[in-house]
Structures are given as structure tokens and as C-alpha cells.
Amino acid sequence: xxxxxxxxxxxxxxxxxxxxxxxxxxxxxxxxxxxxxxxxxxxxxxxxxxxxxxxxxxxxxxxxxxxxxxxxxxxxxxxxxxxxxxxxxxxxxxxxxxxxxxxxxxxxxxxxxxxxxxxxxxxxxxxxxxxxxxxxxxxxxxxxxxxxxxxxxxxxxxxxxxxxxxxxxxxxxxxxxxxxxxxxxxxxxxxxxxxxxxxxxxxxxxxxxxxxxxxxxxxxxxxxxxxxxxxxxxxxxxxxxxxxxxxxxxxxxxxxxxxxxxxxxxxxxxxxxxxxxxxxxxxxxxxxxxxxxxxxxxxxxxxxxxxxxxxxxxxxxxxxxxxxxxxxxxxxxxxxxxxxxxxxxxxxxxxxxxxxxxxxxxxxxxxxxxxxxxxxxxxxxxxxxxxxxxxxxxxxxxxxxxxxxxxxxxxxxxxxxxxxxxxxxxxxxxxxxxxxxxxxxxxxxxxxxxxxxxxxxxxxxxxxxxxxxxxxxxxxxxxxxxxxxxxxxxxxxxxxx
Amino acid sequence: xxxxxxxxxxxxxxxxxxxxxxxxxxxxxxxxxxxxxxxxxxxxxxxxxxxxxxxxxxxxxxxxxxxxxxxxxxxxxxxxxxxxxxxxxxxxxxxxxxxxxxxxxxxxxxxxxxxxxxxxxxxxxxxxxxxxxxxxxxxxxxxxxxxxxxxxxxxxxxxxxxxxxxxxxxxxxxxxxxxxxxxxxxxxxxxxxxxxxxxxxxxxxxxxxxxxxxxxxxxxxxxxxxxxxxxxxxxxxxxxxxxxxxxxxxxxxxxxxxxxxxxxxxxxxxxxxxxxxxxxxxxxxxxxxxxxxxxxxxxxxxxxxxxxxxxxxxxxxxxxxxxxxxxxxxxxxxxxxxxxxxxxxxxxxxxxxxxxxxxxxxxxxxxxxxxxxxxxxxxxxxxxxxxxxxxxxxxxxxxxxxxxxxxxxxxxxxxxxxxxxxxxxxxxxxxxxxxxxxxxxxxxxxxxxxxxxxxxxxxxxxxxxxxxxxxxxxxxxxxxxxxxxxxx
Numbered sequence: 001x002x003x004x005x006x007x008x009x010x011x012x013x014x015x016x017x018x019x020x021x022x023x024x025x026x027x028x029x030x031x032x033x034x035x036x037x038x039x040x041x042x043x044x045x046x047x048x049x050x051x052x053x054x055x056x057x058x059x060x061x062x063x064x065x066x067x068x069x070x071x072x073x074x075x076x077x078x079x080x081x082x083x084x085x086x087x088x089x090x091x092x093x094x095x096x097x098x099x100x101x102x103x104x105x106x107x108x109x110x111x112x113x114x115x116x117x118x119x120x121x122x123x124x125x126x127x128x129x130x131x132x133x134x135x136x137x138x139x140x141x142x143x144x145x146x147x148x149x150x151x152x153x154x155x156x157x158x159x160x161x162x163x164x165x166x167x168x169x170x171x172x173x174x175x176x177x178x179x180x181x182x183x184x185x186x187x188x189x190x191x192x193x194x195x196x197x198x199x200x201x202x203x204x205x206x207x208x209x210x211x212x213x214x215x216x217x218x219x220x221x222x223x224x225x226x227x228x229x230x231x232x233x234x235x236x237x238x239x240x241x242x243x244x245x246x247x248x249x250x251x252x253x254x255x256x257x258x259x260x261x262x263x264x265x266x267x268x269x270x271x272x273x274x275x276x277x278x279x280x281x282x283x284x285x286x287x288x289x290x291x292x293x294x295x296x297x298x299x300x301x302x303x304x305x306x307x308x309x310x311x312x313x314x315x316x317x318x319x320x321x322x323x324x325x326x327x328x329x330x331x332x333x334x335x336x337x338x339x340x341x342x343x344x345x346x347x348x349x350x351x352x353x354x355x356x357x358x359x360x361x362x363x364x365x366x367x368x369x370x371x372x373x374x375x376x377x378x379x380x381x382x383x384x385x386x387x388x389x390x391x392x393x394x395x396x397x398x399x400x401x402x403x404x405x406x407x408x409x410x411x412x413x414x415x416x417x418x419x420x421x422x423x424x425x426x427x428x429x430x431x432x433x434x435x436x437x438x439x440x441x442x443x444x445x446x447x448x449x450x451x452x453x454x455x456x457x458x459x460x461x462x463x464x465x466x467x468x469x470x471x472x473x474x475x476x477x478x479x480x481x482x483x484x485x486x487x488x489x490x491x492x493x494x495x496x497x
Numbered sequence: 498x499x500x501x502x503x504x505x506x507x508x509x510x511x512x513x514x515x516x517x518x519x520x521x522x523x524x525x526x527x528x529x530x531x532x533x534x535x536x537x538x539x540x541x542x543x544x545x546x547x548x549x550x551x552x553x554x555x556x557x558x559x560x561x562x563x564x565x566x567x568x569x570x571x572x573x574x575x576x577x578x579x580x581x582x583x584x585x586x587x588x589x590x591x592x593x594x595x596x597x598x599x600x601x602x603x604x605x606x607x608x609x610x611x612x613x614x615x616x617x618x619x620x621x622x623x624x625x626x627x628x629x630x631x632x633x634x635x636x637x638x639x640x641x642x643x644x645x646x647x648x649x650x651x652x653x654x655x656x657x658x659x660x661x662x663x664x665x666x667x668x669x670x671x672x673x674x675x676x677x678x679x680x681x682x683x684x685x686x687x688x689x690x691x692x693x694x695x696x697x698x699x700x701x702x703x704x705x706x707x708x709x710x711x712x713x714x715x716x717x718x719x720x721x722x723x724x725x726x727x728x729x730x731x732x733x734x735x736x737x738x739x740x741x742x743x744x745x746x747x748x749x750x751x752x753x754x755x756x757x758x759x760x761x762x763x764x765x766x767x768x769x770x771x772x773x774x775x776x777x778x779x780x781x782x783x784x785x786x787x788x789x790x791x792x793x794x795x796x797x798x799x800x801x802x803x804x805x806x807x808x809x810x811x812x813x814x815x816x817x818x819x820x821x822x823x824x825x826x827x828x829x830x831x832x833x834x835x836x837x838x839x840x841x842x843x844x845x846x847x848x849x850x851x852x853x854x855x856x857x858x859x860x861x862x863x864x865x866x867x868x869x870x871x872x873x874x875x876x877x878x879x880x881x882x883x884x885x886x887x888x889x890x891x892x893x894x895x896x897x898x899x900x901x902x903x904x905x906x907x908x909x910x911x912x913x914x915x916x917x918x919x920x921x922x923x924x925x926x927x928x929x930x931x932x933x934x935x936x937x938x939x940x941x942x943x944x945x946x947x948x949x950x951x952x953x954x955x956x957x958x959x960x961x962x963x964x965x966x967x968x969x970x971x972x973x974x975x976x977x978x979x980x981x982x983x984x985x
Contacts, residue, residue: 084820290735
């Protein structure tokens, strides 16, 4: 896609991920989204005089889990530091983060660059992306500029919500790789329960550092940082736009100036937020209100041991144990809780390949439809009224020839939305396939008697006439006939005429 | 009324015997607060109604035989940087104008549970930054021994309240000597506990790694009662020690036989120390020796770097701790500002006093890129060396005995134009904060009519030991019974 083959693209990503805790990182206030402003605040969130932070132990557990799931070194001692700057939605005048001594460093994850391209082509193999660090920090509040023009309002519900910041090395070489990386990271974090990572709620936000350099150059070019993009597609599009911007600038003899930019998704356009001529000085220093975070090796080991199966391992298992195509396996594993539903359906007797096809094609299509209608995101199977066993029995009816694929596809949305027994519903709607060859032959005879013109065409060698006749029989059967069987009967009759 | 309060033990006996009531004590304290306290500018505010109601409740409990603690019904004052639910807390700063705390500090919650009665909030240097109580938006507190002189600081109001017999007990906070130095200047006992002994939750932070709340009283025994009541682990303060509340009051036996007392050579050779102060402290050491203790000389080779390290670390932390006073959520907000930058600049310019601004600027500088290594990091290294000095010294002795201050109370205005000289008056006290040690200052006599403070420093966690030594001294000598002249 990139039209600038002269340059090597260098991308590093910083992802802020909201940890799945009930309370904030340093206060007992609840974590909640979309409530009235300032409902979830305590003296700590408001930075009242005399309030002190107390670390949320569950957040630490989740941050360690994030590190363990991404092959990080988890440090037995890490230190919280204050990042000092003034802003109205930062109540203390500093953010508690980790700086010199983060919790996790030196991790990696693998992205598949094969079989995943949207056009179906393969780009070959896997690539390991190094993670520089994962550190814990608190979120800021929100400034609301929706009131009077001369004032802003502050909502501190989000102030102090626990985050991990996951920083990659500049190992990514294209917008597409950045997309693969983000999807993989998203799937891993959701799988291990670190985060719901709901991008629309800002639980998984990405900053992308992009620079270009001539092929073979060893020094990095000047980078620009695209701030706070919250969808995979937008990150890819923003990076593409940035690459074009920088390449055009360099081609015309210009120089990239270090800057922070935003991405306007609606117009697919980047806009300058501020130039970063000088490094910011946040005056980091260890937070004297908190003691060093010390974690025993036993606890780290226990958290590692308790990790659920990671997406890569599961994907390989699906390929090997169930004979799934790589693309289907990847789609199942990458999409919410579909993989769990798949396994439950297989356990209930569904044929794995068929189950994978139906899930990745028809069920995903239905979920996307729901998402468009409700605005609720994430491919979740929790909302299904249909149990995995019901899904298995639906596939069983298709496999036994009692239900055509078309009829099954017609039944599926109602089953997913309302549940019920597929067999009863099939009968209730009179959709059971007509497999009785006597009945089908009678229908074929009727159609042939009524369509002498088509028979004429057939005799003249027009194969399309068969399709036309088939369509007539299918119509008579109200779609309940197996098309292959109808075709066989028709051809036999036509040839015998 | 000039009659003085007896010891906390005497007050309790009098209450138990029905010779007085809590209401009587509180009325007496409030009356004296209104007269003497007013004259000395001891208080930022009195809490008459709440105090009287609390006194009546204490009397009712006593009548019902449900007295909560040795402090039930006893009046005290707290420094104005310790918050109480529903009460103002100003830290003697304009920037907290009108601020009312919606929550109790842990110490206040403990005192409420114990039945102690807070009668008012004591004056202080703004945000506890100072050694004279002159840096207060409410004007300086006067020393009860000489109204021309400073009571010390920053807990000057708390120390003066006890010295002027307004209350038998007070709470102060000590970041670099802010309890012990005013206690020394006012001729009372003041203690800084081991770092983490007393919860900092609800203490408005000046320098978090150094701040400790502690008791001020007439005697070591009274301070022990108050310390026991406010100490103990608090899950709301991450730097709180994982230890239960202390029970020091019952361990003050007066026995110091076999105890080894170290006299730090460097402290007695310090430049600028008043020879009369050093002599008075040596005499006190001899008294303890006569009482059964052994005296040895010890070395604290890095002592001379302590004040420099202290002012780097304390200002660095303060610059960050005070960032929250921005006019956005509470307290003073500059009016008629054009934009956000102006809101910050004008609110903070108008709200903070000169000393606070000076320290915020210093601390911001110390933490800035390019200076962090040279100042903040180096100061932390000195802090480590000081801790090792103390470890080495305590290998050969049980407590250290030093002057609390290099001189007795200085005149008001004497040092206000020269911050560096003011900072150097902390040379004997800051090390205990940097090393987290317990330290107590107690009166050991007069020099030219002004109280001299004797400081006892102990090993970390040995709060009981320093109080035991201080109490033993007060059984051997009665300097703590000396009173300033009539203030009425």
C-alpha cells in the first residue's frame, strides 16, 4: 500500500490498557464508565489535603499477568514515581507512574504475517516484536469543553483508574504490522483477563511513534507521535497517512520536525497538536508516599503458572487437534470469546471444521450486525441465547441432510437471539429438508411438464436450462430440497426424455 | 486564672475523683485560650462549641463508667495541618482559605475514639515551612517566655499552647525539627516518633518521606500517653509501620542503669553553637551519668552535610506535594483570570507566602533535568550515609544525647531576612528525619532566662527508649516544671 519504496518505515507503539479492577489504582473509588461526572471520587481522587495513595493489590496482579503473558522479565522490586505537570484534570499536579524501575521489561510477542491479510494473500511467517517495558500508572480525569465557551468542566471519575502502559521497541515496519501487533496484544490481554480492552470505552488506546529512514540507514529518523487512536483500523490508516506525509516531506527536501499529532478519523487526516522542540521535563522522582513494590518470586511464578492458554498456543492446538485452516483458527482465537464457544460446541459433538466455518462466517456476521444496531462493541458470545450444544445440534441437522445450509442460515439469527431447540424450530417452521426422492421426483415431473421450452433449450445444449429448472424445483420445495439431489434427479430425467 | 494544669495522670485522677469535670477543664482551657492564647497568637481558630459538646459527652461517659481512655475528656490542640472532618484546615496559608475537610485524619479519628477534646487549631509556619512560626498568614506566634522572641517552628502554636498552660497536650508535626525545636524554645517536651509510627493520613504533606506527627506536652510521661493513643499501623498510609499501637506509658520506669549514652563529637563542636547551650546540655548528661548511665563519645562523620541534604530532599518533595493547590478544586482561586496559565500563576502567587514560594522554586530546580543527579540523587546518597553513621554510632550506645538547637529562642524578625541562617538553626534536628529515628526534646535548664532543649535520639523503632531516658531525666531534675512568667 505504501507508495514510498525508498524509505524504511520504523514504528514503535505505546498502548495504554485499562486494568480490569473494581476500584482505582490508589483509592477505593469505583471504576465505572459513562456515569454522571464526579460520582466516583474519594479524597484521594480529588487530591484533597492530607489524602494518601494506597496501592490496589489486584491491579498489581493484573499487571504481572500482562507481563507474564508477553514474556516479560517481571522485577521483584519496582518503584512508583511522580510525573509532575499542571493540568486541571490531573488533581495532584502529578501522575503516579513508574519511571526508572518499571514492573516489567524485555518482553516480546509474535505476530503472524501469513494468512491474515484481508485480500487472502500470504506475507510469510511470523515476526517477533520486542516489548521494551510494561509499567503501571494511573489515568487522568477528563476535561469537558462542552459547556460555555469561556469555561471547561472537570470530570474526575476516570482520575486514578489503573492502567498499564505497554511500550514496544521500534520493531514494526508497516501500518499493517502495527495492526497485527495491536490485534495480537488485544487478544492476549483479553484472554488472560487483564483488561476488557473495550476500545470504544478507551480501555485500549494507542500512541504510534513513526519515523522514516533510507533503507540501510542505522540511525532512526526524526519521529512524530500520533496520539490516542482507539481503533485498529484508525491506527493503520493514521500510520499510512503519516508515512505519506513524511515521505512527501523528505522527497521534497524537507525535514521532519519532532511533533505530536492527532488523527481525525472522519476526514482521514492528521493534525498537528504541538511541536516538541525540547524534551518535556516532568521532574520524575520516586513517590515518597509509596513504598517500593516488592513481589516475591513465588508469587510471580504462581501467576505465570495460573495463566490461561494463550492465543498462539490455542491457535496451534485448533490447527493440529481439529484440522482447522490457519485463517479460521486465527479468526476464532482473535475474536472475543468465540474460541470458547467453538470448543464447547465441539465438545457437544459439532464437527470442528464446519463449526469453525459457521462461527467465523455466519455468527461473526450476525455479531457485527448486532454491533451496528446496538452500538455495543466486542465480539462476545455471552449474549447468545443459543448454547454451544444447540449450535452443535443445528450443525448436526445440516450434516444429516435434514436441514439445508440455506434454511440453517435462516434459523440462525433467531436461535442466537432467542435460543430454543433447533430441531423443534425447524419443524415448527416446516423447514425440514425434503429428502424423500419420491416427492422430489414428483416435483421434477411437474416442473418438466410445465416447462417444455427449457427442455428444448437443454436439448440444444444450453446447460443453463438445468439451473433454471432446478430453481423451479427449489421454489416448489420452498427451499427445503437439497440442491445437489435435485440436480441429480433432473439430469437423470432430462437425459431419459 | 493562672492555675496550671497538672500532669495528664493528675487530671485523670481529679476527673475520676469528681474534683473536676471535663467541662471544667475545657472551659478553663478555652478561657485561657481566649486570653493568653489571643495575646500570643497561638491559635488559627478555636472550636468552642464542638469542644464543649465533646467535654459533656466525656463527662456523661465518665458518669456511666464508660470512660474510653486515659485521655478521655482531656483538652488538647492540634497543629493546623492535621485535618478534622467538618472543620477548616488552613496550614496557615491563604491558599486554603475557607477549605473545610470532609474527612478526619487518622490521628484525629484515634483521638476522638479515645475521647480527647480538640479545643482549637494551632498556628504554624505556612505548610510547616519554617523554624519560627513567622511564616504564617495569621502573623507570628509569640514565645511565652519572652514576647519579643519566636516560639520556634513550625509547630510554634502547639508548643506555645502547652508552655502557656492553655492545654496540657498538643499535636505537632516534625519534618526537620518542627516539633523538637519549638519544644526546646518554649521549654516543653516534644517528640518526633520513628518514621511510620504515626499515620500521616490527614496530615497535609510538606515532605512525605520526612513528615511525622508527634506529641508535645509538659513531661515525657504525658507525651507517652498521647503517643500511645495516636500510634499504630494505618492501612490508609502506605508508609505506616506494620506495628500495633505503642504502650510506652507503662514502660517509663526511670531506670537507666547500664544504659550507654553517646555524645556526638561533631554536635558539640559545631560552629555557631551557643557555649551556654552546650554547657547546659553537658550538665544534663552528667546528671544522667550520675543516675546510672554510661557516657561515651561517638562520631557522626557526615553530620555536616545533613542540613544541605535535608533542604534538597524536603524542597523537592514539597514542590510536588504543593502542586495540588492550583485553584481548580478547592481553596483560594484568583478571580478574573483570562486563561488557565493565569489561573495557576495568580492563584499560587497570591495564595502562597514567600518562604513557601522559595521552597517550591528550590525543589522544582532540584528535580529538573540536568540537576537531578547533582542535587536530588546526591542528597539521597548523603541520606544513606547518614543512616550508616547512626547505625555505627548505635552499635556503641543506646541513645544519643545532643542539644536540640544551637541557641535558645531568637528574636522575632532576627532571621527572617536571612533564610540560610534560619535553615542552619536545624542542624541538630534534621538528621533524625533523614534517618527516620525517634527523637525527643526536653527542657534541661535555662540560659539567660530562656529554656534550653536537650535532645535524645534513639535507634529506629525504639521510641520507648527515648521516652524512658527523657522520663528518667525528669525524675532526676525538675527543669520541666519551670514556667514562664505570668502571662495574664
